[in-house]
Amino acid sequence: VAPEPKMEARPPALADAIVRALIPPACREAVIGDLWERYTSPAAYLGDALRALPFLIASRIRRTTNALMLAMAFLILFVSFGPSPGPAFPRALVPAVAVLAAFVLRDVYRDVSRSIARRATGDAVAVLIAAAVAETALAVTRPELLLTRAGILTGSLTCLALIAGRLAGPRTEWRESLAGGTALTLDQLRSEMSEAEGSARRTRLAETGAGVLVIAGGLAGMWFAPDSVAKIGLALMAAGAAFVVAYLHRHAMPAMPMDLDFESSRAVFRDALVRGERLLRTVWLWYLLPLLAGPLVLIVGLSAKPGRSPVQVAAFLLVVGILTALVAGMNMRVARSLARRIAALDQTHERK
Amino acid sequence: MAQAPTVGQFEQYVLTAVMTLHGQAYGVTIHAKVTEFISPRDVSLGAVYATLDRLEDKGFVASWMSDPTPERGGRAKRHFKVEAAGERALRESAVAAKRVVDHLEQLWGGGAWHPSRKWKPARLR
Numbered sequence: 012v013a014p015e016p017k018m019e020a021r022p023p024a025l026a027d028a029i030v031r032a033l034i035p036p037a038c039r040e041a042v043i044g045d046l047w048e049r050y051t052s053p054a055a056y057l058g059d060a061l062r063a064l065p066f067l068i069a070s071r072i073r074r075t076t077n078a079l080m081l082a083m084a085f086l087i088l089f090v091s092f093g094p095s096p097g098p099a100f101p102r103a104l105v106p107a108v109a110v111l112a113a114f115v116l117r118d119v120y121r122d123v124s125r126s127i128a129r130r131a132t133g134d135a136v137a138v139l140i141a142a143a144v145a146e147t148a149l150a151v152t153r154p155e156l157l158l159t160r161a162g163i164l165t166g167s168l169t170c171l172a173l174i175a176g177r178l179a180g181p182r183t184e185w186r187e188s189l190a191g192g193t194a195l196t197l198d199q200l201r202s203e204m205s206e207a208e209g210s211a212r213r214t215r216l217a218e219t220g221a222g223v224l225v226i227a228g229g230l231a232g233m234w235f236a237p238d239s240v241a242k243i244g245l246a247l248m249a250a251g252a253a254f255v256v257a258y259l260h261r262h263a264m265p266a267m268p269m270d271l272d273f274e275s276s277r278a279v280f281r282d283a284l285v286r287g288e289r290l291l292r293t294v295w296l297w298y299l300l301p302l303l304a305g306p307l308v309l310i311v312g313l314s315a316k317p318g319r320s321p322v323q324v325a326a327f328l329l330v331v332g333i334l335t336a337l338v339a340g341m342n343m344r345v346a347r348s349l350a351r352r353i354a355a356l357d358q359t360h361e362r363k
Numbered sequence: 364m365a366q367a368p369t370v371g372q373f374e375q376y377v378l379t380a381v382m383t384l385h386g387q388a389y390g391v392t393i394h395a396k397v398t399e400f401i402s403p404r405d406v407s408l409g410a411v412y413a414t415l416d417r418l419e420d421k422g423f424v425a426s427w428m429s430d431p432t433p434e435r436g437g438r439a440k441r442h443f444k445v446e447a448a449g450e451r452a453l454r455e456s457a458v459a460a461k462r463v464v465d466h467l468e469q470l471w472g473g474g475a476w477h478p479s480r481k482w483k484p485a486r487l488r
Contacts, residue, residue, distance in 0.1 A: 021436065041428070042412065044438030045390035049408075059408060066409025070416045 021047065022056045030060040035071045036122040042067065068119055075118040079344055083337040084173055085111050090330065091169035092162045102156045109145035110170060113137040114177070127178055134174045142166075176217055194362035197273045204267040204280045211264040211287070218259055225252035229305065240312030248305025258297045262290055273361040284353050291346035298342075299335055306331055368421040370452045375460075376400045377414045378453045381424055381443045389429075389440040390415075415443060423449030 022030075027043075034042050042063065050056050088110055093103035117137050121130070149156050158166065195203075229249030236242040264283050271279065290297075310331070314324040370378060380396035381388040394411045418424045425446055428439040445453070 027436075038412065038441075040438050041390060041441035044432075044435035044440060045394075045408065047436045047438065048391050048434060062407045063409030063412065066407060066413040070413040074416060074420070 020050070022050055023053050026053045026057055030057065033060065033064055035067055035119050037071060038067055071119040072115060075121065076115055077341065077344065079337055079341040081111065081115070083334065083341065084114065086330070086333060086337070087169055087173070088166065092158060092166040101153075102158065102162065105145050105149055105156065106142050106158060106162075106166060109141040110138050110166075113141035114173070131174055131178055134177060135171075138170050138174070142170075172221075175220075178213065178217075195359050196362050197276065200273060200276055200280070200359075200361075201267075201269055204276065204283075205269070207280070207283070208264055208267045215259055215263055219256050222252040222256035225249065226256075238312065240315070241309060244305050244308035244312060246305075247308055248302075251301035251303075251305055254301045255298055262286070277356060277359070281353060281356055284349055284356070288346050288349040288353065291342045291349065294342040295339060299339060303331070303335060368423075368452070370418075370423070370449075370456050373410070374414055374418055374423075375453065375456050377411060378418065378423060378445060378449055381415075382445045382450070382453070386442070386444070388443045393443065418449065419443075421448075421452075422446060423452055 021027075030046065031039065031043060046056060046059055046063075049059060085107055088107040089103045091103075092106050093100075114134070114137075117134055125133070146157060226249045229245040229252065232245040233242050233249075236245055264287060267283070268276070268279060310324060310327050313319055313327065314321070376397045377393060380393045380400065384392050384396060390408065390412060393415070394406070394408050397406055397411055415424065415426070419426055423446055424443045426441050426443050429442055431437045431439045
C-alpha cells in the first residue's frame, strides 16, 4: 500500500509571497490569516486568494477614493496634458486616465506605516510607469496622439503638484480607527489628535506653498501683462492668495495638548474638529471668492480682445466654473465627514 | 433629514451570521455560516469581506484585531460584532421579510416551503 501523501499544513513560501504582494496592506494580516486557516493545497490557496482579490480591491477603492477629488484631479491632469496643437482631447485623455488609475491603485495599496518620502517616491514611480505604459501603447497604435514636449512638461509639473497635495492628506482613514461607539484608550485618543493635528499642518503647509507660488506668479506676471485689465486680474489673484494664506494661518488648528485626561482631551479635540468643520462649510466666503476674482477679471479682459472667439471664452469660464464647483463640493463632503467624526467622538468612551 | 442606511439581502445574511456567531465572528467563520445560509449556492470569501467593510462603514458592525495565533501563521483575526444600529436595521428588514413571507403563504399555501412538492398558486386555482 502506497503511503498517504503527507498533507502540507502551510502554503509554500512562493505562493504566500505572491498572495502577500497582491492583497492590499490595510486588510493583509486578517485576510492572509484566514487563507492560512482554510489552507488545503497550494492551488486551492492561490484560487481562494485570487477569487477574493477583486472584492478586496473594489472595497479598498470604495473606502479610499473620493469621487469629487478624482474628478478634480482628472480635470487638472486633462488640462495640463493638453497644451498642444492638433487633437488635444484624445491626446490628453489617455495619459490623464492612466495617471489617475495609478493614483487610485496607490491609494488601494497605501501602507500607512511608510514614511512620507517613501510614499512620495512610490507615487512618483507609479505615475511614471502608468504614463510610460500609456504612451508606449499610443506609440504602437496611434503615434499621432503622443504627448508633445509642452504637454509632457506641464503634465509632469502637475503630477508633482498632485503628489505633494496627496501627501498633505490624512495618513489614515479616521473611520478605521474612530468608529462610532468604540471604546478608546487615552493613548489611542491622543494618537488620533496628533494625527489630525499633523494632517491639518500638512494641509496648511501645502496651501501656503501653493499660495506663495500664486502670489509670486501674479506679481511677476504683472510686469509682463500687456494691458491694464490683465494687470488688475493678476494683482487680484495675488491679493486673493495672500488673503487665503493669512486666513488659514489665523484659523489654524491649535496644538493638541498631550497632558490632559480623557474627557478634557476629547473636549479640546472636539472643539478643534468643530472649528475645522465651520472652516470647510464657509469655504465659499474665504477661499473661493477671493481666489475667483482674479481669474474672472483675466477672462473678461481676454474676451474683450479682438479675434478671441466666444467659444474659447465660454470654455475658460466652464473650466473655472467646474473647478470651483468641485472644490466647493469636495470641501462640503469633507465637512460632512467631519460632522460624522464629531458625532462618533461624542459616543466614544474611555477604555481603561 | 438624511435617511438611515438600510441593509441589502446579502448584508442581511452577513449580519445574521455575525450575530449568531457570538464573539467568534471573523472571516472564516462568517463565510462558513453565510455559505450554510445560502446553500447550495456558493459565495466567495472576498464578497464576505467587502460586505463586512460596507456594514462597518454604515455603522452596523464594529471590528477589532485579536492576538496572533500559530495556526494562522502568526496572524491576527479581525473579529466582528453587531452594533445597536445593525441590530435595529436587521430587525426592520426581518419584519419586512416576514410580511412578504406571510403574503406568500396566503398566496401559495404551505407548498411554498416545499419546492419538490407540487403546488398551485392560489390565484390560478
